[in-house]
Amino acid sequence: MPKKFVSHSHKDNQLVVPFVEDLRNAGLEVWVDLEQIDHDDFIKRMNQGLAVSDWVVLVQTPHSLPARSTAVEMEINAALAKKLRGALRDVIPFIMAPCDANEVPDIWQALHHYDAVRDGYARALTGLLRALGVTSGPRTISPVLAALLPGAGQAVPTPAPPRPQPAPPPLTLPPEKLPPRLAQLGFTGQVRAVQGRPVELLLPPVCAVEAGPFWMGSQNDPQAWDNEPWHQVTTGAYAIGKYPVTVAEYACAVRAGKVAEPPKPTWNNVTWADQLKLLDHPVVNVSWLEAQKYVEWLAGMTGEPWRLPTEAEWEKAARWDAARQVSWIYPWGDDFDAQRANTDNRVKTTTPVGTYAAEGDASPYGCHDMAGNVWEWTSSIYDASAYQPDNKRENNSDKTSVRVLRGGSWSSYSRVARAAIRDRGSVGSYLNNCGFRLVRGVGAGSH
Secondary structure, three states, X not given: OOEEEEXXXXXXXXXXXXHHHHHXXXXXXXXXXXXXXXXXXXXXXXXXXXXXXXXXEEEEXXXXXXXXXXXXXXXXHHHHHHHHOOOOOEEEEEEOOOOOHHHOOHHHHOOOOEEHHHHOHHHHHHHHHHHOOOOOOOOOOOHHHHHHOOOOOOOOOOOOOOOOOOOOOOOOOOOOOOOHHHHHHOOEEEEEEEOOEEEEEEEOOEEEEOOEEEEEOOOOOOOOXXXXXXXXXXXOOEEEXXXXXXXXXXXXXXXXXXXXXXXXXXXXXXXXXHHHOOOOOEOOOOOHHHHHHHHHHHHHHHOOOEEOOOXXXXXXXXXXXXXXXXXXXXXXEOOOOHHHOEOOOOOOOOOOOOOOHHHOOOOOOOOOOOOEOOEEEEEEEOOOOOOOOOOOOOOOOOOOOOEEEEOOOOOOOHHHHOOOOOEEEOOOOOOOOEEEOOEEOOOOOEO
């Protein structure tokens, strides 16, 4: 039996607990999370709840409005996205405290709702249950909530017609924000409503990586550094960006005010204005801290578990050939080919993502630009010893520890563009040869 997902602010738990009890006593299966959890676990739990639910009930109070609860905003955005895909019946606001209309997003106001403040808790609850398919009405009515929200009467309300829907935003982005070349490569533009305002985002094409073990590090490679021990690591299944994050993608978050414009450090001459002229290039001058802000924003906007890859996930996607059970030195094989990578300072800057695809730069999983072009941030804390995810290397709440960089860059020697290479950088550093790549998957997923 599908569940009813109750979205609420944890500051309203005293209202939500008896409300959920009344829903369950009426015979409904309810999914509700009454605990405060960190961001990564929150995304995982939210997606688990939405996956088993056919309705979302929004407990609307001042605490749950987007200005005060990012978590509720993320849940409702994810629910509305599921509704658009036909995977969810609807979202129903259940108003349990007066709210400033100016703070309620237009898209929430357009949803059919039940108002326990105006109509009383018992009357609003009865209407909500009918909307959820319980025609017999409530079996219990919390005396605490009935006393707190007496309303003007106890008659069952006649459902009001839905408010007029705001004009739908454009389904994709114009060419000046989503260049035709990126669209041809599989990037898709979307517009989401946030607090009644359209917010643009770009989603990259991804490559699926199956769960299972692979060999990480270097074996019998004279080019190897001493921090590349050969060992086996097992990952969970995940999807990784086919290309590094582009300027066009990052610009969406800049326009939304969720990340800062990449600065022009004193040691390089690349300005944000320069980058905006190269929308299909990898974004650079982005610190690990800003990259982390970007993935958290994208995860919140889409309701999908976007994040940075662990270094094990990055390396597996870059070199592991599951069919042959081989870890190649470079994404395409063991021999370097200058025609397949932007390295050795030949171009002296970044190249558009996918430039070397026709020359065969793809990894066995189909990822491009994993040798050279830009160094890529991972989520992993640097340690020279063999990577093991259970020794506290995956801790996004740590905002100071040095993080692992992978893949080499346009300015790197070919030796440094090997898939096993492990470099590191300060979380606050901005470099004109450093960007990042996305992963979509729950948790670090390696052991």
